[in-house]
Amino acid sequence: MNNILLYLSNKHKGDNYLIYKDLKDKEKLRKSEIDEITNIYLKNDIKFISIFDLNYPSSLFMVHYPPFVLYYKGNINLLNDLTKKRLYLVDEMNSEYSKEILNKNIKTLTENSILVTNSYASEKHLIDKFKNANASIIYIAKEGLNSSKFDDINLENNLIISQYPIDDHPRKINFRQSNVLSAAIANSLVIFSSYKDSKVNNLVSEFLNLGKDINCFPGSLDEKDGNNHLIQSGANLITQIQAVAK
Structure with missing residues (x-):
């Protein structure tokens, strides 16, 4: 699921409403495209956490549309x-x-x-x-x-x-x-x-x-x-x- 969110975040440039809409509408996705995006982040040494991860900050749920994905470098x-x-x-x-x-x-x-x-x-x-x-x-x-x-x-x-x-x-x-x-x-x-x-x-x-x-x-x-x-x-x-x- 995390890699799907990564793909959607890239597709919609971090727009959380549009990501939510795609998830709600069950937008069809290609595994090859998801894998391609995932590999780009591995090569650039950029990590991410998603809204489904245990270490996702609970304070972000106070936001109307919390980020589905947070990209990071450093000490998470x-x-x-x-x-x-x-x-x-x-x-x-x-x-x-x-x-x-x-x-x-x-x-x-x-x-x-x-x-x-x-x-x-x-x-x-x-x-x-x-x-x-x-x-x-x-x-x-x-x-x-x-x-x-x-x-x-x-x-x-x-x-x-x-x-x-x-x-x-x-x-x-x-x-x-x-x-x-x-x-x-x-x-x-x-x-x-x-x-x-x-x-x-x-x-x-x-x-x-x-x-x-x-x-x-x-x-x-x-x-x-x-x-x-x-x-x-x-x-x-x-x-x-x-x-x-x-």
């Missing part, structure tokens, strides 16, 4: 690690104010949590801090895992996952879906700083849709700072990371 055990919290971190402004807060908390973060990231440009300094501490990171890809952008990632204690097949390129819808996947995998969202009316609000919405906590450090006096607004709207106010990382 990070998805179900119960010893550390999986946190999505945001420090959008990366100001002197937020840097001070981050630096006070980074040791506790890297020792007690796994970073979940979409690898947006505003997250690079957070990724670097986890890399420098040799702490684990789960990267959410918006394309197929044969992309060269993942070549420098240490796969021993990190994980790259994608719901998109080989040779698939980032599309607009993939960015929204990566927010959904991030919200499902992470235990909570921690915001060191954010801008008002920024795209971070899209990520916040996905966490809220799944009943996940939004945790914000106090905002600065900068009128562009969005943290104070999020706190006023009901986000948890935190002053130290121990509140969520231990």
